[in-house]
């Protein structure tokens with residue numbers, strides 16, 4: 503058994519690295535146009551977007567987030583199953599020790615559902631027509647805290 | 650596995666290596682004695698030829714073949730970074746959905762981050778980390794490749810070039826010259842029309858290529874020597890979509906491995922790889938050292954002289970070298 507030297511985090515070292523963001527499409531509906539628009543916007547903002555495509559289960563999303571060591575997870579959901587799926591995704595991330603990875607979601611999510619989702623660990627909920635700039639600002643505000 | 654790292658630790662280590670963060674080199678130094686066990690296989694070919702789908706099916710087939718929980722397979726999938734924003738969309742996982750749920754498989758997407766050779770500058774070190782972690786097979790998917798994207802041949806023991814039947818008789822790999830690094834050629838999308846034409850175009854391209862071991866990973870290393878043994882890349886028909894021909898493709902990769910072992914060619918390539926790796930790193934260090942020691946006065950002087958065309962850039966470089974009094 504070999505133990506690796508621990509990284510000694512320095513103030514300057516995290517500045518230049520691109521943020522890595524997972525964009526996934528949970529649920530069974532087959533439209534990923536919204537997810538692709540976000541993926542492209544984040545790329546154009548200088549981020550590395552891992553795009554996993556349609557019909558992702560909570561476990562698939564969490565496992566990809568772990569392997570890809572992402573800084574945030576973004577979910578696009580139109581199926582109406584957000585109240586069930588989003589908390590399960592947050593739970594699957596927690597189970598893998600990824601509770602420090604911020605989760606945001608976009609799609610058709612009624613206002614009255616938002617508080618419960620925030621409670622369940624979805625840090626950012628962006629309804630239809632949310633400016634992409636808001637999502638980018640959300641990611642930037644949430645990510646530098648990670649080591 | 651020989652390291653007491655969780656998969657999460659591994660994922661974070663890869664990030665540190667990619668970013669050249671502090672501590673990454675120390676970790677790589679510690680890992681290095683544990684490397685050298687993995688079979689490293691490169692998969693390259695034109696955009697959309699089906700590399701990701703094929704990589705996914707190869708990983709699956711390898712896992713099924715033994716029936717044991719072996720070999721552990723890691724996949725490194727490289728996609729290009731945008732030269733404008735520096736960002737990237739890494740979409741290879743879309744085609745690897747079926748691998749989910751197998752804890753013996755680890756997939757990592759990487760952006761090329763400005764490197765032009767079809768992989769990222771850090772890909773070799775990331776492969777080392779996966780090797781040390783205990784993955785027995787590491788599959789590297791390059792960016793959709795054209796003429797210049799041949800660097801995977803510097804890391805992989807076996808390079809698979811993926812070709813798909815196209816419209817007309819154009820063979821992408823031949824056009825791009827990428828066939829030179831092929832150890833095995835996979836004609837994917839064999840469920841489509843035009844496979845026979847594609848295969849015969851590839852055959853005739855191979856006929857006119859030098860046959861004496863100039864193929865494969867070796868063509869891209871600096872010190873290629875002629876041993877006369879020769880390896881003609883086999884052409885394997887596959888349909889990644891229909892899961893056909895995958896077992897035959899793995900068999901061809903095994904045959905190539907046996908060839909590398911039996912002829913000593915694998916060892917020769919390995920020595921060449923080490924040498925060119927050290928040289929590349931030395932070149933980089935020398936340049937950095939020189940740039941630190943050259944004075945601003947000398948530097949600005951030659952810049953101005955070259956700008957006015959009174960000094961050739963080659964002469965300028967010599968002058969700067971002289972100023973170091975090596």
Ligand SMILES: Nc1nc2c(ncn2[C@@H]2O[C@H](COP(=O)(O)OP(=O)(O)OP(=O)(O)O)[C@@H](O)[C@H]2O)c(=O)[nH]1
Pocket residue numbers: 694695696697698699700701702703741744792793837838839840841887888889890891
């Ligand atoms: N008909 C057919 N289509 C295939 C086959 N293999 C892959 N495809 C399709 O070809 C398209 C591209 O496949 P990918 O695996 O993403 O190709 P790639 O070479 O990884 O693409 P890039 O990474 O973008 O260069 C997808 O629509 C696949 O479904 C095959 O054997 N037959």
Ligand SMILES: [Mg+2]
Pocket residue numbers: 700701702740741790
């Ligand atoms: Mg691909």
